[in-house]
Amino acid sequence: MADERKLILETKDMSIHFGGLIAVNSFSLKVYEHEIVAIIGPNGAGKTTAFNMITGVYTPTEGEIFLDGQKINGIRPDILTSHGMARTFQNIRLFKNLTVLDNVLIGHHVHKEAGFFSTVLQLPKAAKEEEEMRKHSLELLEFVGLLEYKDEIASNLPYGLQRRLEIARALATRPKLLLLDEPAAGMNPTETEALTEFIHEIREKLNMTILLIEHHMQLVMDISDRIYVLEYGKEIAHGVPKEIQSNPKVIKAYLGEEDDE
Amino acid sequence: MKTDLNKKYLPLTILCIIVLFALVILIDPVGPLEGKIDPIFGLYVSRIIKISAVYAICALSMNMVNGFTGLFSLGQPGFMAIGAYTCALLTLTPEAKQAVFYLEPIAPFLANIHAPFIVAMIVGGIFAAIGAFIIGFPVLRLKGDYLAIASLGFSEIIRVICVNAQSITNGANGINKIPTDITALLIFVVLAVVTIFMLVMMKTSYGRALLSIREDEVAAQAMGINLFKHKMIAFVISGFLAGIAGAMLASIVGAIDPKQFMFTLAYTLLLMVVLGGQGSISGSIVGAFIVTIAQEVLRFVDEPINIGPIHYPGISGMRMVVFSILLMCIILFWSRGIFGNKEFSWNRLFGKKAKSKLKKEGGEA
Structure with missing residues (x-):
């Protein structure tokens, strides 16, 4: 070793x-x-x-x-x-009723720096962060080959792709x-x-x-x-x-x- | 909201907003029109519309916790009571307070404070939010039914305090003579601000974090979402909104008493949220209007009716029976409500559906 x-x-x-x-x-x-x-x-x-x-x-x-x-x-x-540290689950645990893109975006939330109010008021820094989050999510979806399904509801994906999405979501937490x-x-x-x-x-x-x-x-x-x-x-x-x-x-x-x- | 304001339908959207705005002014003339023209449908209708709009804010506040974050909370009446009493005590003039508190004089620190309605409303909201924050520590550690019971208990505690704190709330007599100068315009402006706030919030990272908690708590936590913090955000905002709604209700009705904030109010609000669709902002607003208006329209079932030879004696409270049956039917046959968890959109109204890539390609595995 x-x-x-x-x-x-x-x-x-x-x-x-x-x-x-x-x-x-x-x-x-x-x-x-x-x-x-x-x-x-x-x-x-x-x-x-x-x-x-x-x-x-x-x-x-x-x-x-x-x-x-x-x-x-x-x-x-x-x-x-x-x-x-990021994980996936034995029995897939996606956010079933949300879109593929939203699932990955949620993975990014952990690194969000802007507070609640600056985010909701869309202050420049928070808005920029949000935009970067979106961009990175789309890149990640492209990497795992799910970009074309980004607006699908997660539970509508076939099983193999759901696994892939779960891994993508975990990767989104960097x-x-x-x-x-x-x-x-x-x-x-x-x-x-x-x-x-x-x-x-x-x-x-x-x-x-x-x-x-x-x-x-x-x-x-x-x-x-x-x-x-x-x-x-x-x-x-x-x-x-x-x-x-x-x-x-x-x-x-x-x-x-x-x-x- | 951005997806909704489809360019094609933008003129239609603007037209609808203008018509609504005009209706609101005609229902309750303000500014230069005040006193010059009568409310278009009469005072009775104008009052029902105002109350509907306030309940819409309550329903939105409940939807925030129950529909978006997936927590089953029934604490709304308590927060509304805090907002309503705060507003009442702040807007009553010192002289009026002396007249109202005739059984036991008002607590000295409250006797002389006075504030305009807007300030009173916001202070009411803030107090309700503080209440939500304090109560959130114990109850948000609970899940499902336990949370519902604990929050309902909190709401009842607030009501019991209102009954017993004679020198502050005037006990079971309630407070009357509250200035009723709130206009429909103000209520609808607040409703619009709240709606836009929620629409924007749900599109941000924090909104998605709340949705993820609803979808799967275990997975949300594994994705790094601090469950307690985010539940607390939803709970406090919901408390604030219920507080300002309570304040507005006090100002419309002009009199409040603890009985208005019984646990049955929580069920009525729940009916609005479920009917409109849990997790739908437009659904909550539509649900609130339908339920509030229906409650008035259905008053006839409480009264005696003669249909030819058949005499129906009229049973007071029959309305609530009809309502309970309605609620049961919704849960049984239409559990997703009017809008499901989607928002109103012209596309949907005109029957255009977004195309799914998956369906187009068939069952490709």
Whole structure:
């Protein structure tokens, strides 16, 4: 591991207990700049719980989380977003009744500097900010290939494009770290392939660091630089895709039961 | 608003505004016309129109919280009461106050203050906004039904205070002799300003942030939106608007008492908002006019009617039964209201629909 790279996200012995249940046990993770890291594991392994701790939805019972060197335990999700962390959801959570453009514009609101009254009164500075927001949103929509749908209501988009829009909305907050919660869930093979390409493109063109949870093995193996494997809340392996594929523990826990998965 | 002021229809829009403006002046002559011509439809109609316009402001204030931000709040009567009492106490002359507060003398600090209506209205709005800010801290942490119950409770607390703070509010007797010099023109100007303010606000980043909270709180927070701060913005503005509406109501009616601000008022306002369409500014205005006017028109069901040999004795309160049935029908069959969450536009009125790219291309996945 090239340790001289900049560490974007680090968790140290992160654990969470729900009553007597230990959902995630002493999980340590490192994500370096420009890396794509995946967390995999069987259902109920604690992947989403780990994700929720990183994004501030839950506060870890023990351990520490650092974003870009800053400790972020228990900080509210909206503040984390303003510090450069953006996420998508396992079950798409778009602003369904708003247009595609509005969805992306809302992602920009976090960096708005003008106050409420100067914005509503359209004072020059606020108006300029609003205009820049719009311009940047349109650029972003062009990048993700949704520009032609900008005036559509978000829920009218086909599933694959809704995923794309959710990622675009997250990118609008100008994150340092993008977290994707099962981005390929419910996608057909063609859509998954397009998504794989899309995630690569985000990393290359926007110089993004990405942490993702995924069930779809093909996608994970194609895309990830490193993989962490969780089982019953504990890390059982981590390494590059090749190592993970041949790790007997992982095969036993995850891949062993079904040959094709 | 910009999308609405389609160039093609601009002359039509201007014409409508001029006609409305002329009607407002004819309904309630002001300035050089005052006293020279009679209100065109008589005082009764002119008063109903004025009250409708005030309720339109209330409905807009409620829509701000319920329709745009997606919070189920029923605190409006409380804010209106704050605005109405503030306005009444500020516009009454010291002599009139002595006459009104005959059971128990007015609190000394209130006895001699006096202000013109405009000032009283704005102070009323500010007090209501302060009330909203204070009450917002506990209640905005609640969601859904819990928020509705808590805000309704707040509204009832204000009413109970009005009943019991004898030396300030004159208790259950209420306050009368309030100067009724408010003109329809002023009310409609305020309504226009409020409408434009809301239309502009909803097009800005803050308006979109409120909408995102309505759509999905979890996602909105993940997008970096401070839920509490934005809910508070909506709640305080809504309180301010309800406060000025309450002040105007006091000045139209000339007398206020705590019973006017019962929780049933919250349901009437809710009916206006839902009928017009939650999340539609033009909808709230139309809803307020329909409900207020219908309440007057339906007065006949409270009175005895003879249709040939059939004698209907007239049951007072029957109107409200009709209204409740109406509300139920709307919820059951037409839950999106007249405008849904869209705004009035000439294009829609004349049956032109915006084309969807998706539909044109068929079900391309």
